[in-house]
Amino acid sequence: MLLGSAPIAGAFPVHGHQTVLPAGTELDEDALDQPREIFRSEAAGGVKSYLVRLGDMAFNAPSLLGDVARRAGISCNTCHNNGAGNERLYIPGLSTRPGTFDTTGALFNPRADNGLLDPLTPPSLRGARLLAPYGHDGRTASLREFVRSVIVGEFAGPEPSPAILDALVAYIQDIDFLPNPRLAPGGRLAAGAGEAERRGEALFSKPFPHDPGLSCAACHLPASAFVDHRQHDVGSGGLFKTPTLLNADFNAPYFHDGRYDSYAQVVAHFDRVFDLGLAPRDRQDLVAYLTAIGDGVRPYERDSVNARLRELNDFASVLDTAITTNDRAVIDLTVETVGGELRELTEAFPDRKDTTVTGGEEERALARAALKELVLELRRIDAAAVAGNLDAAAAAYMNYRKLMAATVPKLLHAAEPWSLFNPAIHDAHYGTLRQMLQAAEMPSR
Numbered sequence: 390m391l392l393g394s395a396p397i398a399g400a401f402p403v404h405g406h407q408t409v410l411p412a413g414t415e416l417d418e419d420a421l422d423q424p425r426e427i428f429r430s431e432a433a434g435g436v437k438s439y440l441v442r443l444g445d446m447a448f449n450a451p452s453l454l455g456d457v458a459r460r461a462g463i464s465c466n467t468c469h470n471n472g473a474g475n476e477r478l479y480i481p482g483l484s485t486r487p488g489t490f491d492t493t494g495a496l497f498n499p500r501a502d503n504g505l506l507d508p509l510t511p512p513s514l515r516g517a518r519l520l521a522p523y524g525h526d527g528r529t530a531s532l533r534e535f536v537r538s539v540i541v542g543e544f545a546g547p548e549p550s551p552a553i554l555d556a557l558v559a560y561i562q563d564i565d566f567l568p569n570p571r572l573a574p575g576g577r578l579a580a581g582a583g584e585a586e587r588r589g590e591a592l593f594s595k596p597f598p599h600d601p602g603l604s605c606a607a608c609h610l611p612a613s614a615f616v617d618h619r620q621h622d623v624g625s626g627g628l629f630k631t632p633t634l635l636n637a638d639f640n641a642p643y644f645h646d647g648r649y650d651s652y653a654q655v656v657a658h659f660d661r662v663f664d665l666g667l668a669p670r671d672r673q674d675l676v677a678y679l680t681a682i683g684d685g686v687r688p689y690e691r692d693s694v695n696a697r698l699r700e701l702n703d704f705a706s707v708l709d710t711a712i713t714t715n716d717r718a719v720i721d722l723t724v725e726t727v728g729g730e731l732r733e734l735t736e737a738f739p740d741r742k743d744t745t746v747t748g749g750e751e752e753r754a755l756a757r758a759a760l761k762e763l764v765l766e767l768r769r770i771d772a773a774a775v776a777g778n779l780d781a782a783a784a785a786y787m788n789y790r791k792l793m794a795a796t797v798p799k800l801l802h803a804a805e806p807w808s809l810f811n812p813a814i815h816d817a818h819y820g821t822l823r824q825m826l827q828a829a830e831m832p833s834r
């Protein structure tokens with residue numbers, strides 16, 4: 390086969406089993422630019438706690454969400470990519486437009502199916518600790534309860550252990566907003582803001598002509614992450630919670646159902662629904678203001694060998710504690726999740742059958758072999774843990790760490806120029822893959 394292990398099927402999840410998801414699925418897993426994720430614990434110069442690292446790992450674990458998700462390779466992170474959203478996510482039958490997903494559809498949990506195609510946008514989780522209640526409709530006050538219902542209710546996943554739930558909550562609460570130097574404390578525009586932004590700021594808190602008790606700022610409280618923790622009917626088809634406007638430049642499409650692509654459309658909506666009588670310049674000023682307060686520093690990061698190694702080390706590091714405390718559930722989840730990530734990373738170093746890559750054949754083969762060795766080492770950890778031999782598990786984990794300390798990074802870096810982390814090779818590889826998938830879909834259309 391031209392592309393190694395890629396089966397011919399209609400869907401385009403890069404990592405999962407393609408046949409589980411309908412043809413035309415887009416998960417955007419192959420994007421070279423990934424949302425940047427920052428943690429409160431690290432921003433203060435500290436390190437992430439065990440609980441946060443465990444939560445991050447679980448967030449990336451398809452098996453947490455049950456059987457269908459496991460086979461499809463879908464984890465929390467698929468939709469809330471590095472804690473941001475996923476504006477390209479599209480699953481035919483469950484999405485009406487890119488960036489939406491029907492959490493009450495039949496694919497993952499037939500019992501959750503409400504018989505309607507009513508997809509919602511996966512919200513960004515940046516700053517989520519400040520954004521209760523949860524769900525676009527704000528139906529759940531507790532983040533922990535919401536996360537449990539996602540796993541058990543929406544995805545029919547197995548009941549998570551209290552420790553895993555705590556970890557997921559700790560992880561989500563550690564995800565911070567990207568800093569925005571255009572904002573001063575209290576949600577005011579910082580010095581140096583332009584004229585249009587300033588006029589927009591004034592309009593934002595100006596009482597609505599026909600509802601003097603209301604203004605944009607009355608719901609989007611600038612000093613309170615631009616939310617009021619309440620639900621309102623703003624003419625979008627029901628009661629929805631006020632979303633934050635921080636980092637919202639990267640949260641399109643907008644509104645619960647992703648109906649708007651731009652701030653201009655959102656402002657036009659409020660102008661129409663609340664009869665604001667905005668002049669064209671007023672609308673532009675509001676858009677300029679929203680763009681300023683919704684900004685964030687370096688929103689995307691280039692995917693690379695280093696980025697993957699950092700994540701793998703973070704995830705595998707929970708084994709330290711899990712082996713010491715003989716926490717079998719966490720050992721299992723870690724071995725399965727890190728193993729899956731290692732296999733994905735192996736695919737980034739195409740084998741000789743992939744004709745879209747030339748050069749570095751030797752380097753790529755060595756990189757693949759090194760990653761396979763890591764997977765074997767993980768299996769040894771798991772087998773030893775199953776046999777109740779914690780010393781052997783700890784020894785295998787030491788071996789894993791040793792390989793990860795020097796040999797593996799060296800081999801992966803040596804092969805990186807001929808890997809899918811190289812944009813030219815990346816585009817050639819996925820271009821060909823997409824063409825093959827489209828060709829395979831043709832006859833059924």
Ligand code: HEC
Pocket residue numbers: 448453463464465466467468469489490491492509510511512513514517520522523524525526532535536539540557561
């Ligand atoms: C297939 C896509 C998808 C997956 C997988 C997914 N989510 Fe979501 N998530 C959504 C959508 C869509 C919403 C909006 C749902 C709603 O409003 O009811 C959402 C909402 C949320 C919210 C509420 C945020 C807020 O500010 O109101 C949290 C928290 C959350 N998800 C966490 C998780 C966790 C944790 C997992 C994994 C256990 C997960 N999600 C898996 C799509 C997904």
Ligand code: HEC
Pocket residue numbers: 525593603604605606607608609620621622623625629630631632633634637640642643644645646652655656659660675679
């Ligand atoms: C009565 C409370 C209220 C007022 C007043 C209000 N908003 Fe909102 N805003 C909301 C709610 C609720 C939503 C979510 C609607 C939905 O999801 O369908 C929203 C959504 C938005 C969004 C989209 C954010 C996203 O991530 O989807 C933007 C931008 C926005 N509002 C800006 C404004 C501006 C500008 C004004 C003033 C012209 C304003 N809002 C007035 C409550 C309000």
